Amino acid sequence: MTSTTLKGVAEEFAADIVLAEDITGFEAPEPHEVSEVLLTGATGFLGAFLLRDLLAHGLVVHCLVRGADPGAGLDRLKENLRGYELLDGLDLDRVRVHNGDVAKPRLGMTEEAYAELAGRVDAIYHSAAKVNFLTVYKWLRKAIVDATHEILRFAGEARATLHHVSTTGVFLPAEDGTPRGELDRSGPPEDLALGYTKSKWVAEQLVLEARRRGVPVTIHRPGQVWGDSSTGACQPNDFVWRFMKGSIQAGCYPRKFRLRMNMVPIDYVSRAIVALSRDPQALGGVYHQVSPGSLDAADLLRLLRAAGYELTELSTLRWMKAVSADVNNSMVPLMRVLVDTEKTELAEFSDELTRERLKGTDVTCPVIDDKVFGAYVDYFVRQGVLPAPGL
Template sequence: MTAPTYTGIAEEFAADVVLADDITGFEARDPGTVCEVLLTGATGFLGSFLLRDLLARGLTVTCLVRAADAEAGLARLRTTLGAYEVLDGVDLSRVRVVTGDVTRPRLGIGEAEYAELTARIGAVYHSAAKVNFLTLYKWLRKPTVDATHEVLRLARDARATLHHVSTTGIFEPKEHETPRGESDPTGPPESLSLGYTKSKWVAEQLVREAGRRGVPLTIHRPGQVWGDSTTGACQPNDFVWRFIKGSIQAGVYPRRFGLDMNMVPVDYVSAAIVAASRDPRSTGRCFHQVSAGSLDSDRILELVRGAGYEIREVSILKWMKAVSADTGNSMFPLMRLIVDLERFEAAEFSDEETRALLSGSGVVRPEIDERLFATYVAYFVRQGTLPAPAAGAALVG
């Protein structure tokens, strides 16, 4: 891990990027010898696929779950895995549930259970995150920044390699002459518009400092995580899908809207993270799980129409008026983000180092084309999230 290139950080973040003195380094284990791991965020979207892929590697996975007890935690896991249509592919006999909370000391785990846990795990996959684009940084400090300290302490106590899930959102959102690569500087945090991305930037700085102290780790920065390329399973509260649903509900679509994001299928993100984590060459490095290019507003409209939805292009003001007139519209609660998006200049990303590491691994990135988009639509129709497209439109799945 190289040191940050910043000469100064805004006062709001200066104290938060200071890593606790008690977090110290240790020797990395050979990933091939690790047979049991800890996963945070297993009841989240990406976490569900990480659980599936870790189990597919023959590992035993302990999941940290917020619940009254282990039985209730397992029930939460079942519900989430079922919703994302991966339950049938998961061997729950190799899943252990530990109840706790990443924001609390020792992750909210009792002393005896904590000692037993740290004695048997060889790696920690930290995908837990509070994803809220409407919340200020100060309200995300505890579940993101404080939690990172606790996860690092667990890795230290277990002498377990940490695999930290960050986001490409920590790059300054403006055009550069070349795409941002895995080794390029991120931030600064005051340039980031969302409290969520600011909190993830701070958390990554703590992880990077731990790496410089000798904690074995990897950092993973996915783009905007979209649905599974096989089943179409996706999270219904994803911003772009709420935008799509809201536009379908209103029957109109904003012309020349400034939406431009790097969307990447969740199964690729998960498979790439797990494959990298099992490769000893990955220790101490950052990786990008991104698509070859971004999806802009015009392309999304093409895909929506191609999936069979009749939708009319109007001015951004007419679209905003139509959405705001219906409190039940999917985009109604998020309208305050629209102004920021209109000023947003999407970054381009490079994943050259990631693709080089994954070469020969069998992990292939699916491209988001008309067929895959139809697969996503079919999933949302099955879930009752989207209405069925016009009669005669083909649905996949």
């Protein structure tokens, strides 16, 4: 980082956005047919869908997975894919599991294994991240910030392009309310509400500095990622879903609650990232995977009722009391975050550059309508996360 970049950054983050000197640029390879790639975060939500879509392009996908041995790592991978109903139909013969840890030096691998892997892959998809909205920045630093240094070092060793998954959470709302575009300035980190978004902002600064040094990198910023628009497969610990589940458990819903987020289906996010990564003209850009519009609390209530859930509207205070009365309610651990969310103005986002680059492909963002939301509910009922409507 230059002194100009460091100016104005809070002391807490200034040292962390200094990229290690041993991470240097290299000439991006000439466009060619990529055959083998490295994927981090394959045992997560987005990583599972990236694995599916990368395999759909006939690639050999090397997955870095924590585990006692490759067999245990493969079992973790299968369990994750099964949970999102992705396992059937996937050709796992083209998946290579490597035991390691993205936050450790040399990715937690032996020198021999590290060098062998670096010699095979042409592209890296870095989707691994510790997602925790309750933890402060310093406890996420190793899992996200240190890991970014290590993945950038590996990119240099492999002379591979890097596709880095960030988040739209690195933005504050614009003072005039205009949507935040791909090239708008993010941060400042000290004003971001969550330790998670602060850590992702710091990681982005490292990636941007690596790009300035000549490392071929592309940044992807998904919005609030929701389930697959066809199968409904979704992560149950998503903040908004826990809010809705908590309301279903309590049988009531907060009237005029201030909650507005850009929810985007996971299948679009994954397909867009893969499509952009395979477009040589997209290399080096920043892209937003977001929906055309946001959903607010009133929209969520309408969708819940359309799905068949009967909820009584109460004042926010009475709703909070009803939720807090049940220690098993899914929202109890997140009440502090919920209060902060209602007080916080959230940014809107635009994706003009992303949509322009995706022109000519079949990748478009589905609208989260009654049908798509109904698929989400059906999935959660199948998984035992939500009661069936009417019960």
